Amino acid sequence: MNLRTLGLRKSSPLRADHPGIGQRCVLCKRAIRAGDRTGLVPPLDSEEPALAVGLICHWTCIESGLSRLRQGETAVGTTRQFLESWADAFSRQAVAGERFDAYTSEADFILKNGRSFEYAALPRGVRMGRPRECFRNAATLALRKPGIYMYVEGYAVNRWIAMHTVAHAWCINSDNFVVDRTWEEGAEYFGVPFRHAYLSRVLRVRRDYGLIDNPEMDFPLVTGVHCVHEAVIERA
Numbered sequence: 391m392n393l394r395t396l397g398l399r400k401s402s403p404l405r406a407d408h409p410g411i412g413q414r415c416v417l418c419k420r421a422i423r424a425g426d427r428t429g430l431v432p433p434l435d436s437e438e439p440a441l442a443v444g445l446i447c448h449w450t451c452i453e454s455g456l457s458r459l460r461q462g463e464t465a466v467g468t469t470r471q472f473l474e475s476w477a478d479a480f481s482r483q484a485v486a487g488e489r490f491d492a493y494t495s496e497a498d499f500i501l502k503n504g505r506s507f508e509y510a511a512l513p514r515g516v517r518m519g520r521p522r523e524c525f526r527n528a529a530t531l532a533l534r535k536p537g538i539y540m541y542v543e544g545y546a547v548n549r550w551i552a553m554h555t556v557a558h559a560w561c562i563n564s565d566n567f568v569v570d571r572t573w574e575e576g577a578e579y580f581g582v583p584f585r586h587a588y589l590s591r592v593l594r595v596r597r598d599y600g601l602i603d604n605p606e607m608d609f610p611l612v613t614g615v616h617c618v619h620e621a622v623i624e625r626a
Contacts, residue, residue, distance in 0.1 A: 429447050
């Protein structure tokens with residue numbers, strides 16, 4: 391994670407006459423001393439450092455805290471367990487209501503046709519896309535370079551939102567590693583890889599991105615209207 395995206399800026403070693411000397415670090419509560427490097431958090435409505443309101447901390451405290459946050463919040467299998475719980479709940483509802491769709495829910499579709507993928511840093515030449523537009527970011531990359539990347543849709547965990555599994559889209563490379571243009575640090579990716587022809591065909595019809603959660607076309611993958619074998623890359 392680039393800490394600048396969080397509004398954090400690293401100072402040079404503080405001089406003895408710096409106004410922050412003697413203030414308490416907001417994380418460890420120890421005094422700021424000459425020679426320390428500190429983090430300044432800008433106010434939301436100003437580009438000026440937040441030193442004026444006392445929001446100053448040791449840079450080592452910032453790095454240590456964020457490192458612990460990244461490493462400890464996501465248990466292995468979190469996304470799959472989430473999908474299984476969702477699929478089980480909808481399966482019982484479907485039986486009670488006598489629904490006969492090909493799949494009982496989007497989660498059921500993902501579990502039966504998807505698999506886990508491992509996160510990797512963006513490869514050289516691939517840039518981050520627009521924030522909060524994962525479906526668009528992944529689709530445009532896959533369609534622009536179909537010989538290199540494949541579009542995947544499912545669920546994953548953003549390491550900066552602890553234990554929070556969300557709908558997400560990304561690409562994979564030829565080694566099946568995640569290429570995520572939206573999140574700088576993701577985990578527990580579980581999704582369905584789609585054929586380029588199907589992705590292109592649906593996006594020509596829809597006014598929005600996304601293949602599985604597709605209310606405009608009445609959820610054709612979940613209901614079975616669209617043949618899964620023509621849409622999905624089957625598991626190896």
